[in-house]
Amino acid sequence: MCGIVGYVGDKKAAPILYDGLKKLEYRGYDSSGIAVNDGFKIDIVKKKGKLDQLEGSLKKNTNGGTVGIGHTRWATHGKPSDLNSHPHCDCSKDFVVVHNGIIENFQKIKKRLKESGHNFKSETDTEVIAHLIEDNYDNNLLKALKATVNELDGSYSLTILSKYEPDKIFVVRKDSPLIIGVGEKENYIASDIPAFLSKTKDFYILEDNELAVVSSGKIEIYNDSLDLIKKELYHVDWDPEMAEKQGYEHYMLKEINEQPDAVRRLMSKRVTPGGINLDELNLDSEFLKNLKQIHIVACGTAYHSGLIGKYLMEELLNIHIEVDVASEYRYRNVLIKEDDLVIVVSQSGETSDTLASLRMAKKHGAKILAFTNSRGSSIAREADHVLLLKAGLEISVASTKAYLNMVVAFYIFSLYLAEKQNKIETKRLNKLSNDLIRLPDLLEQVIKDSESLMKERAKQYVKKQNAFFIGRHTDYTLALEGALKLKEISYIHAEAYPAGELKHGTLALIEKGVPVVALGTRKFIFEKTLSNITEIKARGGDVTAIVYKGAEGIEKVVDHVIYIPQIDDLFGGVLAAIPLQLLAYNTAYLKGCDIDQPRNLAKSVTVE
Numbered sequence: 066m067c068g069i070v071g072y073v074g075d076k077k078a079a080p081i082l083y084d085g086l087k088k089l090e091y092r093g094y095d096s097s098g099i100a101v102n103d104g105f106k107i108d109i110v111k112k113k114g115k116l117d118q119l120e121g122s123l124k125k126n127t128n129g130g131t132v133g134i135g136h137t138r139w140a141t142h143g144k145p146s147d148l149n150s151h152p153h154c155d156c157s158k159d160f161v162v163v164h165n166g167i168i169e170n171f172q173k174i175k176k177r178l179k180e181s182g183h184n185f186k187s188e189t190d191t192e193v194i195a196h197l198i199e200d201n202y203d204n205n206l207l208k209a210l211k212a213t214v215n216e217l218d219g220s221y222s223l224t225i226l227s228k229y230e231p232d233k234i235f236v237v238r239k240d241s242p243l244i245i246g247v248g249e250k251e252n253y254i255a256s257d258i259p260a261f262l263s264k265t266k267d268f269y270i271l272e273d274n275e276l277a278v279v280s281s282g283k284i285e286i287y288n289d290s291l292d293l294i295k296k297e298l299y300h301v302d303w304d305p306e307m308a309e310k311q312g313y314e315h316y317m318l319k320e321i322n323e324q325p326d327a328v329r330r331l332m333s334k335r336v337t338p339g340g341i342n343l344d345e346l347n348l349d350s351e352f353l354k355n356l357k358q359i360h361i362v363a364c365g366t367a368y369h370s371g372l373i374g375k376y377l378m379e380e381l382l383n384i385h386i387e388v389d390v391a392s393e394y395r396y397r398n399v400l401i402k403e404d405d406l407v408i409v410v411s412q413s414g415e416t417s418d419t420l421a422s423l424r425m426a427k428k429h430g431a432k433i434l435a436f437t438n439s440r441g442s443s444i445a446r447e448a449d450h451v452l453l454l455k456a457g458l459e460i461s462v463a464s465t466k467a468y469l470n471m472v473v474a475f476y477i478f479s480l481y482l483a484e485k486q487n488k489i490e491t492k493r494l495n496k497l498s499n500d501l502i503r504l505p506d507l508l509e510q511v512i513k514d515s516e517s518l519m520k521e522r523a524k525q526y527v528k529k530q531n532a533f534f535i536g537r538h539t540d541y542t543l544a545l546e547g548a549l550k551l552k553e554i555s556y557i558h559a560e561a562y563p564a565g566e567l568k569h570g571t572l573a574l575i576e577k578g579v580p581v582v583a584l585g586t587r588k589f590i591f592e593k594t595l596s597n598i599t600e601i602k603a604r605g606g607d608v609t610a611i612v613y614k615g616a617e618g619i620e621k622v623v624d625h626v627i628y629i630p631q632i633d634d635l636f637g638g639v640l641a642a643i644p645l646q647l648l649a650y651n652t653a654y655l656k657g658c659d660i661d662q663p664r665n666l667a668k669s670v671t672v673e
């Protein structure tokens with residue numbers, strides 16, 4: 066949420082900062098700004114709207130300085146406007162700040178600063194930070210910054226330019242990510258690695274309460290007590306190409322098509338015809354054997370993957386599984402025991418509520434296993450064990466390939482655990498492992514098979530204001546994901562229901578032409594779903610069914626059918642995710658929506 070960049074080196078800062086922001090635009094895109102310091106003055110340019118709005122004025126209004134900071138915003142305090150855009154500065158423009166996070170006590174601080182004569186220009190919480198630094202400054206900016214953050218409640222990653230030390234950038238973080246990229250005679254600062262992936266692959270990842278002073282030839286990192294510390298460099302092997310669209314019109318479409326390979330990467334060396342190997346997790350065998358309760362905690366799409374995880378583990382292990390939305394879990398009085406396992410799921414590894422839930426569960430002594438796509442993220446670093454999703458860089462705000470890899474990760478982990486707990490016969494495990502290995506090829510086939518039908522279906526959906534998604538068991542969790550995808554990128558109101566639940570109220574909304582997507586990938590419960598579909602058809606609903614090949618009687622009942630290929634009943638849901646994603650994508654496309662950057666949203670949600 067919000068993207069921060071910084072550059073200090075021997076080249077003109079403004080274009081480098083702009084390029085960095087372009088790579089981070091998925092983190093927030095309602096306004097942006099850049100400040101450049103040429104040693105004499107700090108020029109600030111900021112604009113409401115998407116980043117391209119900034120480009121023109123950037124050339125005209127920034128100096129040729131080689132030190133600068135930038136920001137792309139997802140508004141929290143104060144509406145998107147030129148004035149509320151970052152950077153913000155103090156009264157005399159001596160200190161210029163960009164901020165990611167929320168300062169919870171900003172009203173109180175602002176009141177005090179106003180009474181002592183400070184002049185505020187914006188409605189943001191961030192501006193108090195610049196004025197506080199001004200107050201605390203006594204010829205030592207590092208100390209002034211430390212004194213300032215001591216007064217702040219909330220979360221922040223801060224990047225600061227100053228008139229007094231024009232060749233340096235000062236940074237600090239708490240509960241909001243910040244990394245420092247290491248170059249030759251130049252260094253980079255960003256809230257996420259992709260910002261400068263084309264410039265360097267070596268990064269320092271700041272931990273909470275660490276501060277740093279970055280100049281072109283030096284990076285000094287300090288702990289909370291302002292002692293200089295040594296940190297390990299983190300090397301990434303990502304290809305900068307990953308951050309490009311590679312001929313696709315949108316990242317989302319590219320990422321949908323990358324799913325077969327993403328699943329292959331996830332399974333490589335972990336799934337073999339002989340079974341599942343997740344010994345890399347270093348989970349104690351006795352602990353796993355005796356495990357009686359698992360909590361799964363996540364947000365949004367990641368939460369939906371957790372719901373599939375619950376159904377699967379209940380089916381395979383017959384133990385107690387709780388799944389919770391992280392923003393609820395962290396404030397509930399959940400019974401967490403020391404011998405419980407808490408699985409936190411997060412693509413970004415930075416989602417604020419998921420991270421807070423992790424910390425809460427850790428305090429109760431539970432073991433934490435993270436499923437995440439981001440190796441250096443806060444969640445990866447704070448969890449006891451990490452299952453890396455290996456989906457590759459996901460840029461579109463709407464998650465597709467990371468979701469699918471989360472789902473497959475639950476399959477793999479459930480089977481691994483089932484073996485450890487002696488709950489699965491070797492023959493069945495081998496059969497399921499072989500089916501998992503076939504999955505990427507089948508995903509390719511489903512992408513091909515559903516592309517044109519979903520384009521056709523989208524022509525109808527684009528005219529609608531409401532849609533329903535139904536399913537039973539794991540299909541219900543897919544229905545939830547299908548509805549979220551459609552809402553998120555096409556702005557069509559969509560609701561998901563367990564198929565058996567409609568008649569308890571929602572059926573009242575079904576009339577001629579109301580679009581319903583019905584999922585029937587689980588044979589053992591298909592007949593029940595079919596009855597519910599019949600109830601919808603009897604009221605005139607327009608039903609598109611996504612069902613397993615051979616689902617008896619479906620064609621006579623519904624308007625459109627997509628068959629998913631033959632695979633063990635357990636895995637049907639993985640394949641059915643594809644047509645749901647394609648329906649959302651094509652509908653949003655026809656509506657002319659901004660698919661990769663839907664309104665009001667951001668990729669990495671680092672605020673509560």
Ligand code: AGP
Nearest residue numbers: 365366367411412413416463464
């Ligand atoms: C996915 O399409 C959404 N944009 C959103 O629900 C997302 O899954 C959620 O914010 C959690 O993000 P995370 O996986 O990075 O924790």
